[in-house]
Amino acid sequence: MTTTLSAPPAAPPSKGGPDRPDRRATLTPWLLLLPGLLWLVAFFLVPILTSVGASVQTGSADEGYKLTWHWGNYASAISDYLPQYGHSLLYSVLCTILCLALGYPVAYFIAFKGGRWKTLLMALVIVPSFTSFLIRTIAWKTILADNGPVTSTLRDLHVLKVTSSLGWTVGDHVLASPAAVVCGMVYNFLPFMILPLYTSLEKIDPRLHEAGSDLYCSPYTTWRRVTLPLSMPGVVGGTLLTFIPAVGDYINAQLLGNPNTGVVGQKIENLFLRQSSGYPVGSAISVVLMVGTLILVMIYIRKAGTEDLI
Numbered sequence: 001m002t003t004t005l006s007a008p009p010a011a012p013p014s015k016g017g018p019d020r021p022d023r024r025a026t027l028t029p030w031l032l033l034l035p036g037l038l039w040l041v042a043f044f045l046v047p048i049l050t051s052v053g054a055s056v057q058t059g060s061a062d063e064g065y066k067l068t069w070h071w072g073n074y075a076s077a078i079s080d081y082l083p084q085y086g087h088s089l090l091y092s093v094l095c096t097i098l099c100l101a102l103g104y105p106v107a108y109f110i111a112f113k114g115g116r117w118k119t120l121l122m123a124l125v126i127v128p129s130f131t132s133f134l135i136r137t138i139a140w141k142t143i144l145a146d147n148g149p150v151t152s153t154l155r156d157l158h159v160l161k162v163t164s165s166l167g168w169t170v171g172d173h174v175l176a177s178p179a180a181v182v183c184g185m186v187y188n189f190l191p192f193m194i195l196p197l198y199t200s201l202e203k204i205d206p207r208l209h210e211a212g213s214d215l216y217c218s219p220y221t222t223w224r225r226v227t228l229p230l231s232m233p234g235v236v237g238g239t240l241l242t243f244i245p246a247v248g249d250y251i252n253a254q255l256l257g258n259p260n261t262g263v264v265g266q267k268i269e270n271l272f273l274r275q276s277s278g279y280p281v282g283s284a285i286s287v288v289l290m291v292g293t294l295i296l297v298m299i300y301i302r303k304a305g306t307e308d309l310i
Helices: 023-054 072-079 082-113 115-130 133-143 149-156 159-165 178-202 207-214 219-230 232-247 251-256 264-273 279-304
Strands: 057-060 064-067
Touching: 023 279, 057 279, 072 279, 082 115, 082 178, 082 232, 082 251, 082 264, 082 279, 115 178, 133 178, 133 251, 149 159, 178 232, 178 251, 207 219, 219 232, 232 279, 251 264, 264 279
Parallel strands: none
Antiparallel strands: 057 064
């Protein structure tokens, strides 16, 4: 008795034809992207276009605004608020540098020395962010108060005399000074630096450090030649996540600073909420700040050699 093996049934032809992909397979990625695209259009693109349109209007909140293409708002936005642009840039750059200097050792220790305590240590980094940004900043007013431990210690060490001569303190006070503003910013934005650094460092194989030791490299040389280059994506990501929100922050300057430490965000708030005819100029300042930040970020990414992050 012989058994005849029959060929398996042929798959039904695709509706799109032999040379045409299935239409549903082609549309599926776009359908999955649709909710995100709608979200970006509604809450990113539309607000930007609205700000650009408002920046060339004239009028007041009482009489209404009209689109008159008044480009003079940009001239006022740039020429009248140069000190505030400088303060925002200076404070954000200092905040980013200090966050990197403080965050890299913390991320390095957690990644390579944390062991079974990594989860707990990362939780300690993140948990303060669960508290309101405003509450955390107000807490620094108590920490840096004239009768607080920080000011008392610096006064005893005669450090305040040096910082006062540099203009970063007001007499023997730390509060209401540029130093207080930067301290508050560093505290608030430090987790944004540590998280990307930890993610990048945690991916590095510890055996590379052992190989460096076998090749008679010092710990510093191993870090400079091996660890730092491999962790550069985390460094770039952390600096961007810190600098971008810091350059637009005004809560720290408003609560911890003085009238001479004003930043761009304070002027935008004042123009929008306290002046009936300030919408166009406030919008122009917002657009200038956004474009300037974008240019700086693009230059930084290209100089850092990480164009693939774009």
